[in-house]
Amino acid sequence: MRYFYLLFIVITFQLQAQVVQDDFEGSGTISSWFGDNCGMNLNLVNPVQQGINLSDTVLEYHDTGGQYANVQFDVNTNFDLSANNSFSLKIFIPSNGLTGNQTNQVSLKLQNNTLTDAWTTQSEIIKPVTLNTWQEVTFDFENDMFINLDPTSVIPLQRTDFNRVVIQVNGEDNTDHVLAYIDDVLNFNTVSDNPVYDNLVWSDEFDGVGVIDDTKWFHQTQLIAGDSWANGEQQHYTNRIDNSFMDNGSLKIVAKGEVYSDQGQTKNYTSARLNSKFSFQYGRVEVRAKLPSIAGTWPAIWLLGKNIEEDGTYWDNEGFGTTFWPWCGEIDIMEPNIPKTEILATWHWNNGSGYQYNSSSIPTVNSDTSQNWHIYELEWSPDSMKIYMDNILINQMPTINPFNEEFFILLNVAMGGSLGGDIVNNFDEDMMEIDYVRVYQQSQLSIKDLNANLVSFYPNPVETWLYVEFNSDTSDSGKFQVVDLSGRIISEQTMLVTNNKMSYNTAALDSGMYLMRIVTTDGASSTFKFIKK
Template sequence: MLRKKSLRLPLLSVLVIVSSALGIAQDVQDDFEGNGTIATWFGDDCGMNINFTNPFQQGINTSATVLKYNDTGGQYANVRFDAVSNFDFTTKNTFRLNIYVPSSGITGGSPNQVSLKLQDGTLDEPWITQSEIIKPLQLDQWQEVTFDFENDNSNNLDVSSLPPIQRTDFNRIVIQVNGENNNDLVLAYLDDVLFYETISTSPVFDYLVWSDEFEGSGAINELNWFHQTQIPSIGSWYNNEQQHYTDRVENAFVSEGNLNVVAINETFSDQGITKQYTSARLNSKFAFTYGKVEVRAKLPSGTGTWPAIWMLGQNITENGAYWQTQGYGTVPWPACGEVDIMEHWGSNQNYVQSAMHTPSSSGATVNHGGQYLATASSEFHVYEMDWNSDRIRFSVDGITHYTYHPEVQNADTWPFDAPQYILLNFAIQESITNAFTQDAMEIDYVRVYQTNPSSVNEEVSLIEMSIYPNPTKELLTLQLQEGNQLDKAVLYNTLGQALKTFNTVSIALTDLAAGTYFLRVTTSWGDITKRVIKQ
């Protein structure tokens, strides 16, 4: 097996402060002016000088001394160092460095990029353990580059490995400029390497705003879900799926506290087309922007089975989809954005995957990650998607396996600043075996969380009014100040659509789906709006 070359860095200012390892506080840094704690710098198939006069004392880096990185054509050229003990990523998980790559110092057509790799340097083949982050570079200028192993897209050479922040076997840092497996020349300068703690500014999604617990038995709750059955104009479902999606209770029903999405081997004709399999494809009647989705599910098994828990933009122009029928369709796929929370192929039984589909990849499965799950079809697991304004993170049972965090956010890479809705479906592939009769994706619950209402600005009013209980399952009561009289109360959904009008202080919400609503109350003293949570 070839030794993996760490990506070659353009002139890189590297400052790395390594946090505690194995419980011992470990300070790892180097400014290449005698103030560093790194004593193990090594050029691997690469010339290196850690006491080189800075030839470009300008911009963000006017320091006198830097590390000179001189790849003279080594196939796996890199520079590296070993820490005195293993890294502990429980509090620190980000590396930062400065780098300068002069355009006159490179040859070939390799991408201008820098890679930072984590490895276990105690092994004879340390690269087999590596986790890597790659960042693009600008030539002819000093720039600061960060490698955040919690939020950036990282790649494990061994895809079955845990996410890097959950590992404790890393003790080597490898820096590589302009890739490996090439003989291009690269001259780069590094300075100020730092390993440090990042303070999360991400919102906390801990307030339940919508859910289906699938209580009772029989048909699905049509206040929450829509059966998508209309075949696309190509005459079959995409990806050469073999099934009809139906609105029959045989293919989607609630029993013993679970939703069952059932695929059946049976001859079925619909819309003038006969197929040999049926199943269900459900659209949520709830759409949202930013939040956390949790789905507790047990998956079917067998070659040719393909269950999925995913999301599409509410604005997709897909005939027969719920939000298209409501007039929201404005853009085609993939411009609407697709978020695959969980996909499982029976041909790869013990693996689940998450993926992103955007115009930047022409809709292809380019941005993805997953993990091995030996009990995917025998036990329930919680599949989670956490979505904020600049990244989307995926996990199973609290173990993160992929984060989508594009460096540049635009319509091509980030159509995820608009509402998305949830889909649950069980597709059948061409590879389905003749022995297949039927199977089900069982779902215990679907829950959507957003930020606590206390952090959301409601209408400021001098009118005092209390509503209780809130959250509520059935009845909501309004209490106004003495002397103030109720005129009317109008309940709106999150899309601003008026749903109900009341003229009493006791409001029945029994027939509403679980979720977030807004109550606009008109009184003799004026108007006030309150957020209402229906459980």
């Protein structure tokens, strides 16, 4: 399971990653603070010692009308967001230090200081803030919504060029005044608490020979736009064995150059488009595939909302079609760009605010994706959606409406049009080959709360040793994490259970409240709070 693989990676990188933090008490590692169009004092006596911040000194941020006011710092070694994906800070904004009517917010921007205009490729997260109180704000570049100023940039976790942090209060391009106090700036790794999808609920291994399994797949052949498919594509989809069949342990979807007439229309190419007769909500989809390589072919591995109103789809024929595209939602796990130099991961939707899309890509080599097997994967939970190629994250976004409904899987190879590009002269045939399609969801053991297997944890509050007892049905191995309330991993260890009991020495913890998250090798998990005296 990826979960335990990621735990190992986290541990490895945390040992090597640079420490980036500043508490403005003289023990920080940041020495390059700079006020850009903004007054700054790195050694201000804390004027509001209350709530979560009783420290003696803080950074004073004073924007007296600078159009692009901010404070910033550089690091010597570029950030590795795969190791430490998040930044946090404490902030206090007194209401009497503001002018104008700007939105109360704080943004954190990552930039490349080697560029003449470091902001041109920045990635930014904006968070709302409340006035007249200390609060801790976290900017998670793995799970939070981010803004890439250059829309062609890949997601932040794939970037290795960031070496500058910019903190900006109440936005830019205005001359309003802002007084704020900032403390405890930290770069760290946020705990991910996504479900473990370990139960295979539906699959096709394509081990047969000849026609595909019609209990699992439906051939979608009806033209959806009267005389054509979307995007100006030039093929007919058929249910012929010439265009889709099983052989040698894989599915072949074959696009052919041939004159073919159907539904009163004659076209110069044929191919196949398959709908799964299985729909689901949340889980992990894995597809192992080789892609066609010839110019003009447009392969896709994707999902549509089960409720799509589109004549000729399996689920519309079954009476589920109530919603037109893009209101139904579309998830594109794999599509190449026109020159076949990138794999795209994209969402399309409309939840009442107009057509929206979110697309990112990973560089590829056409000969590699066509000659070698690669795994294309979607992890879809009630909180987030992530698309991977060979375990490399390509794109992600929060799970918003309409992506909280049931979807079904589509496999197809289109020809030409605005997405496939120009078709090579004298095209004969090319194919997408699928080794398997697998859908995993949470097993009953994963779904149920491990607390059912917890007998007790004690003492609470704890001075030194914290004990956790299980019943005899619980796995005797796994991992546990100790996390503070801001999401920082304090400790991460292999869980050793003896006589249905495990223990953890809390001596190194400061006084306060913590979370312990336990994940057993059989996928069950539980999180509980404890207090260290």
